[in-house]
Amino acid sequence: xxxxxxxxxxxxxxxxxxxxxxxxxxxxxxxxxxxxxxxxxxxxxxxxxxxxxxxxxxxxxxxxxxxxxxxxxxxxxxxxxxxxxxxxxxxxxxxxxxxxxxxxxxxxxxxxxxxxxxxxxxxxxxxxxxxxxxxxxxxxxxxxxxxxxxxxxxxxxxxxxxxxxxxxxxxxxxxxxxxxxxxxxxxxxxxxxxxxxxxxxxxxxxxxxxxxxxxxxxxxxxxxxxxxxxxxxxxxxxxxxxxxxxxxxxxxxxxxxxxxxxxxxxxxxxxxxxxxxxxxxxxxxxxxxxxxxxxxxxxxxxxxxxxxxxxxxxxxxxxxxxxxxxxxxxxxxxxxxxxxxxxxxxxxxxxxxxxxxxxxxxxxxxxxxxxxxxxxxxxxxxxxxxxxxxxxxxxxxxxxxxxxxxxxxxxxxxxxxxxxxxxxxxxxxxxxxxxxxxxxxxxxxxxxxxxxxxxxxxxxxxxxxxxxxxxxxxxxxxxxxxxxxxxxxxxxxxxxxxxxxxxxxxxxxxxxxxxxxxxxxxxxxxxxxxxxxxxxxxxxxxxxxxxxxxx
RNA sequence: UGGGGCGUGGCCAAGUGGUUAAGGCAUCGGGUUUUGAUCCCGACACUCGGAGGUUCGAAUCCUCCCGCCCCAGCCA
Numbered sequence: 102x103x104x105x106x107x108x109x110x111x112x113x114x115x116x117x118x119x120x121x122x123x124x125x126x127x128x129x130x131x132x133x134x135x136x137x138x139x140x141x142x143x144x145x146x147x148x149x150x151x152x153x154x155x156x157x158x159x160x161x162x163x164x165x166x167x168x169x170x171x172x173x174x175x176x177x178x179x180x181x182x183x184x185x186x187x188x189x190x191x192x193x194x195x196x197x198x199x200x201x202x203x204x205x206x207x208x209x210x211x212x213x214x215x216x217x218x219x220x221x222x223x224x225x226x227x228x229x230x231x232x233x234x235x236x237x238x239x240x241x242x243x244x245x246x247x248x249x250x251x252x253x254x255x256x257x258x259x260x261x262x263x264x265x266x267x268x269x270x271x272x273x274x275x276x277x278x279x280x281x282x283x284x285x286x287x288x289x290x291x292x293x294x295x296x297x298x299x300x301x302x303x304x305x306x307x308x309x310x311x312x313x314x315x316x317x318x319x320x321x322x323x324x325x326x327x328x329x330x331x332x333x334x335x336x337x338x339x340x341x342x343x344x345x346x347x348x349x350x351x352x353x354x355x356x357x358x359x360x361x362x363x364x365x366x367x368x369x370x371x372x373x374x375x376x377x378x379x380x381x382x383x384x385x386x387x388x389x390x391x392x393x394x395x396x397x398x399x400x401x402x403x404x405x406x407x408x409x410x411x412x413x414x415x416x417x418x419x420x421x422x423x424x425x426x427x428x429x430x431x432x433x434x435x436x437x438x439x440x441x442x443x444x445x446x447x448x449x450x451x452x453x454x455x456x457x458x459x460x461x462x463x464x465x466x467x468x469x470x471x472x473x474x475x476x477x478x479x480x481x482x483x484x485x486x487x488x489x490x491x492x493x494x495x496x497x498x499x500x501x502x503x504x505x506x507x508x509x510x511x512x513x514x515x516x517x518x519x520x521x522x523x524x525x526x527x528x529x530x531x532x533x534x535x536x537x538x539x540x541x542x543x544x545x546x547x548x549x550x551x552x553x554x555x556x557x558x559x560x561x562x563x564x565x566x567x568x569x570x571x572x573x574x575x576x577x578x579x580x581x582x583x584x585x586x587x588x589x590x591x592x593x594x595x596x597x598x599x600x601x602x603x604x605x606x607x608x609x610x611x612x613x614x615x616x617x618x619x620x621x622x623x624x625x626x627x628x629x630x631x632x633x634x635x636x637x638x639x640x641x642x643x644x645x646x647x648x649x650x651x652x
Numbered sequence: 653u654g655g656g657g658c659g660u661g662g663c664c665a666a667g668u669g670g671u672u673a674a675g676g677c678a679u680c681g682g683g684u685u686u687u688g689a690u691c692c693c694g695a696c697a698c699u700c701g702g703a704g705g706u707u708c709g710a711a712u713c714c715u716c717c718c719g720c721c722c723c724a725g726c727c728a
Contacts, residue, residue: 108666108674135728170727227726234724238653241724272726282655284724293726312728336656336723358657360721365663372727413676415665417658420721424663427677437690444687470690504688513686546686558686624687650688 110416112150112357116158116327125326128160129194132186133316135167136178136300139386139393140185142407142428143369146362149411151329152191161194163323168201169315171299179300181386185394189404200310200319201301207310207318208262210348211273211291215254219347220291221247222257223274230272233279234287240280241287247276261294264307268294273308277343285340289313317341321350328354331361332420360420362411364428365582367392373591382595383578389632389641390578390599400575401620401630401643406435422583432644436620436628441467441474444515444560445608445623445640447572449486450536451564455523457540458483460565465516477611480566481517486607491559492536494525504557511541513555515624519544560624567607570638572629574601606640613638622646 109117119125130151134144155162164186168174183197214220223246225233235241258273260266273292281287291314298304320328328341335358345353362369368377369392377383377391387395397407410431414423442465461481468474491505491512498507506512508522524537541553549555576599584591612621617633620643627645631638 133728137728167728173727230726231724236653236724237655240654269726274726284655287724290726295726309726311726316728332657333722334728337728338656360658413664417665419658419665421664424677427664430677433689442687469685469687515686517686519686548686555686557688560687622687622689625689626687627689646687646689648688 110359111418112154112327112329112359112416113157115357116154119326120158127326128155128158129163129324129326130155130160130329131163131165131198131320131323131325132193133165133167133319134182135170135174136176136182137170137173138178138371138375139181139395141369141371141374141394142364142367142392142397143362144185145189145394145407146411146414147329147331148186148189148191149408150359150416152193153412154327154329155194160326162191163195163198163325164193165198165319165323166200167312167316167319168199168299168301169310169312171295171297171309174300176300181395185398188398189394189407198319198323199301200315201299203315203319203322204302204306204310206322207315208308210318210344210350211258211310211314212255213348214275214291215251215258215273217347218251219276220254220273221249221251221276222254222261223247223272223288224270225272226269230290234284235279237284243279244274244288247288258292258308261292261308262306264296266294266307268296270294275314275340275343277340283336283339285313285336286343289340313337313340314344317344317354317356318348318350320354321345321352324352325354326352328356330356330358332358332418333361334358358418359416360418362414363420363422364392364425365422366425366577366579366584368579368584368591370585373585376592377578377595380592382592389573390575392578399617399633400641401436401628402432403435403439403620405439406432409435425577429644433628433647436622436643438471440620440622440628441477442469442624443467443477443609443612443621444479444562445570445572445606445612445626445629446486446488446560446562447603447606447626448489449562449564449605449607450489450492450533452485452487452520452522452536452538452561454483454485454520454540455537463516463545477609479516479609480563482563482565484564485514485561486564486567487514487536487559487561489533492522492533494533500554500556505559506536507556511549511553511555513544513549513558514561515558517545517561519549519553519555560626562607562609564607566610568610568613568638570606570608570612570640571635572603572606573632573639573641574603575599575642576601608638608640612640 132151152162223244233242272290274288277286292308389400463479466476494508519541521539526535528534579594580596581594584594617631620630628643629640
């Protein structure tokens with residue numbers, strides 16, 4: 102699908118109009134995360150929207166950290182976000198921006214507002230402020246400090262800034278309208294005292310600007326023309342505009358909101374993802390089960406798959422829940438097109454050939470449809486492993502129902518011989534230990550001879566030339582489509598079997614030294630990549646192959 | 653409840669008064685295949701939250717009703 106096939110969404114229409122009317126000469130957007138956690142798939146949509154818009158309208162997109170609350174933020178988060186945006190393949194305009202770089206200007210604007218009599222230092226505490234704010238149906242009451250002289254507010258704000266005032270005892274508030282039907286307009290807090298070090302400004306500041314007082318002005322400073330955020334900020338827009346109108350800002354940005362991404366069986370809330378990490382439900386932010394960018398990366402999902410998925414999503418004002426299957430489709434689609442093929446046996450069953458005692462090297466293509474991906478060598482010896490699930494003694498199984506190896510029958514070994522299972526060897530407990538089998542001569546790369554009908558094709562690996570590995574199989578992290586819905590906590594719906602570790606798997610030797618960034622399809626099993634943290638050979642299952650047959 | 657926003661197939665959606673109501677995912681049939689994958693064909697909304705109304709003509713305009721989401725942090 103090309104861009105021209107895609108209908109334009111409402112934001113593209115607005116931008117198009119603004120560009121053609123001359124209201125906007127060059128589009129500037131921004132992706133403005135708060136560095137208080139790792140980025141997740143929901144952010145990926147926002148990133149794709151903002152950077153994508155800039156790309157398609159020949160504009161620019163800034164990367165800006167909205168670091169106005171030092172309590173929750175850290176440099177670790179800053180670094181992870183930078184890495185994730187880069188990994189997704191986007192290039193931001195110029196240097197990375199930080200709200201904290203604008204603290205001085207923001208403070209100046211706060212003083213200007215006081216001088217205009219549009220802001221005041223308020224001494225109501227949090228509880229009192231809540232009471233004065235009123236409710237959804239009742240107007241609020243004006244603060245007793247609302248009409249204090251500007252000079253007094255200026256002096257008090259200076260003291261707050263200097264660290265002379267206790268946390269929680271004073272705030273700087275805008276003087277707007279305590280009876281506004283929009284609660285955000287009822288004298289919102291502009292500055293609050295936090296005598297805490299900031300990860301970038303250290304202890305320079307004792308007061309920090311609130312989101313509403315910062316965001317629009319940051320956009321204005323950077324010349325952002327279209328400030329695109331998610332729906333929950335819609336009620337903040339009048340306030341955003343109020344600051345733009347009442348302050349001497351260098352440009353006039355406009356805010357537009359679209360529906361954030363929700364995916365079933367998953368969670369797209371930084372706060373909740375942090376909880377999963379903090380409470381040890383997952384290993385870390387980059388646990389392969391996490392919907393974080395870093396988790397998806399470690400899981401083996403490609404940046405292109407994430408981008409294709411995000412591009413398939415609507416930019417609209419509806420807030421729906423996208424089916425995980427839609428994401429999985431794009432993961433598989435990209436991997437199918439680009440992942441090299443290899444073989445790995447998860448549950449090895451030894452097969453010994455009684456009529457073969459050589460060692461051969463076969464060449465197998467790395468991809469059935471892409472010659473450019475080259476080929477690899479396959480060791481074939483007198484002993485191989487097949488998967489336990491690919492063998493059955495039940496000769497009554499129909500050919501349609503079981504396309505694998507059955508005692509006394511034939512099967513094709515992928516890229517190698519057709520073989521016949523002749524005998525089952527059991528251990529003392531009666532468990533199948535080994536299969537004695539025969540190789541059918543001259544069947545490599547050749548059609549089955551007359552009278553021999555293999556039931557199907559199975560994967561295998563040489564028992565003499567293979568590498569041991571461990572495989573992590575994942576299931577969805579939550580066993581409920583909407584972990585957030587209903588009573589109780591989302592953590593009540595964590596799937597206890599989301600990780601299955603399989604030891605003693607056997608992989609073809611070409612897999613011994615691959616890098617985590619190389620993604621493979623293990624034929625007939627799924628897509629895998631090497632884990633980036635494990636020292637041994639560990640593969641994470643990104644996603645299984647589609648499975649259309651009904652057992 | 654005051655304000656803001658949203659309701660089109662199982663899911664995501666296009667649709668901007670005249671189209672046989674796009675497309676993708678999922679699902680179900682069938683074909684190809686040395687991966688039960690891929691690929692290819694085909695099926696899948698007389699109807700757009702509901703009820704009225706305007707109009708030659710309505711998913712699109714009007715009225716009323718119903719449902720869902722967001723806002724009462726010194727979070728973002």
